[in-house]
Amino acid sequence: MTTLSRDTGGAGGPLMVPPGVYPPQEDTFLLAEALNREPLKPGADVLDIGTGGGALALAAARRGARVTAVDRAWTAVLAARLNAARARLTVEVLHGDLLAPAAGRRFDLIVTNPPYVPAPGSHPPRGGPARAWDAGSDGRAMVDRICAGAGALLRPGGALLLVHSAVCGAELTLQGLARTGLEPAVTDRRWIPFGPVMRSRATWLEDQGLIAPGQEKEELVIIRARRPQ
Known part of the structure; x- marks a missing residue:
């Protein structure tokens, strides 16, 4: 069991992240900053897709939102439930x-940090730790599904906040969200x-033309997509 280096556990202390669950990292922290800027009213309905240990779900709950969190890994579901209980916050965590x-259902805000790392093979892994980050040969296996379906879960005026690497193609995400009637930026x-x-597969990423030769950094992007009133 590991703890989060930046304390997001609230009253329960540092977030508890068991082995096999994606630990909050720079992409999570960047998304949390965007979440904190959202003008959430008390009682707003928030959905956290791919919650992991529940860091973003807890951040929304601390602002008085009614939070639903989802993860496909039972270990993550149980960890998020435990972290919510330790923080004395109410979060509905679904598998x-x-x-x-x-x-x-309909939500005022959806937040998501989905798997987005390009990996050899056309299909994401069905199990194991890598399913928390690997997302097909272009890294878009999960991102594209979210782009196609998130708008149907938003109330008019609601918004989606999504983080991923620019290696996946931010413009593709903007286009995919716009096709569903959302207003992304x-x-x-x-x-x-x-x-x-990323370091372990840099040579493969170079061969695929996804990064420049010798590249050692990646750009994270936050995309906010609003459903018109």
Whole structure:
């Protein structure tokens, strides 16, 4: 069991992240900053897709939102439930694949840090730690599904906040969201050094034309997509 270096656990102390659950990193922190800027009213309905240990779900709950969190890994579901209980916050944590557990419901805000790292092979892994980051040969296996379905879960005036690497193609995400009637824009950018996964496959990424020769950093982007009133 590991703890988060930046304390997001609230009253319960540092976030508890068991092995196999994606630990909050720079992409999570960047998305949390964007979440904190959102003008959430008390009682607003928030959905966290791919919650992991629940860092973003807890951040929304601390602002008085009614939070639903989803993850396809039972270990993550249990960790998020534990962290919510330790922080004395109410979060509904559901097990399931991406948007499916929330079908038929409507939210004021959706936040998501989905798997987005390009990996050899056309299909994301079905199990193991890598399913928290690997997302097909272009890194868009999960991002594209979110782009296609998130708008149907938003109330008029609601918004989606999504973080991913620019290696996946921010313009493709903007186009995909716009096709569903949302109004998307890149609101944040941040360059960070490659982590262990990106470093380990840098040669393959270069061969695919996804990064420049010798590149050692990636740009994270936050995309905010609003559903018109």
